[in-house]
Amino acid sequence: MKLIAILLLNIFLKQYFAFTTINNLNLNRNPKIVGGTNADILEFPLLVSILNNDHHHCAGTLLNEYWILTASHCWLPVNQSTIEYSTTTLKGSNANFIAHPELFIQHELFDLSQLIYDIGLIKVKKSINIDVQNAYAKLAMPGNFYSTGTKSVVSGWGV
Numbered sequence: 001m002k003l004i005a006i007l008l009l010n011i012f013l014k015q016y017f018a019f020t021t022i023n024n025l026n027l028n029r030n031p032k033i034v035g036g037t038n039a040d041i042l043e044f045p046l047l048v049s050i051l052n053n054d055h056h057h058c059a060g061t062l063l064n065e066y067w068i069l070t071a072s073h074c075w076l077p078v079n080q081s082t083i084e085y086s087t088t089t090l091k092g093s094n095a096n097f098i099a100h101p102e103l104f105i106q107h108e109l110f111d112l113s114q115l116i117y118d119i120g121l122i123k124v125k126k127s128i129n130i131d132v133q134n135a136y137a138k139l140a141m142p143g144n145f146y147s148t149g150t151k152s153v154v155s156g157w158g159v
Contacts, residue, residue, distance in 0.1 A: 041086060044155040045135045048099075049084040050122070052076050059156050061137045065127035069137065072110040072120040078102065085128055099124040 041047075046062040050070060058074030060083070068083065083099040102125040107117040130136075140146075 039155065042132060045086065045130050045132045046137050047155050047157075049157060050074055050076070051082045051084055053080055054082075056157060057081070060122060062128060062130070062135060063121075063139075064136050065129055066123055068122040068124065070120050070122060071118045072106040073112060073115065073118055075104055075106055075120060076101075078104060083122070083124060083128075086130055097128075099126065099128050101125070 048060045048062060048068055049056050050058040050060050050068075057076060058070055060068040060070035060074070062085070063069050078101040081101055083101060084097065085099060086097040101122050103121075103123040105121045105123075107119050109117040110120070111117065146152075
């Protein structure tokens with residue numbers, strides 16, 4: 001199963017992302033979403049929290065009932081991480097909706113020092129079934145291109 005997931009990840013990356021290094025970017029910027037507002041989980045049911053020993057560590061996006069897209073730098077040993085979903089307030093192990101990772105796959109070319117190819121997949125042990133519309137991410141199809149200035153929505157966990 002790992003080989004298939006890595007193959008799928010590589011296909012996904014080659015078709016949908018253009019990679020560049022971030023050496024020239026100012027990384028001292030404010031890490032918060034400027035102008036953000038509180039959201040209800042029904043607006044973004046695909047957003048999950050990756051927990052490290054019961055504390056929020058990173059965000060992820062549900063691709064389907066077993067797979068979560070996240071950043072490679074979010075890697076944790078599967079035995080010390082959990083996934084919290086279907087919630088707007090992070091509750092850790094007291095949450096009603098917790099999933100347990102089975103596998104974490106980092107992109108084979110991921111480089112933490114340059115933060116390139118910073119993409120990964122998490123497979124959970126049991127399916128995450130969310131009975132709401134838009135529970136899973138809808139990825140762009142090959143041939144879909146968006147011009148500069150196209151409006152989009154960014155979601156994440158606030159501080």
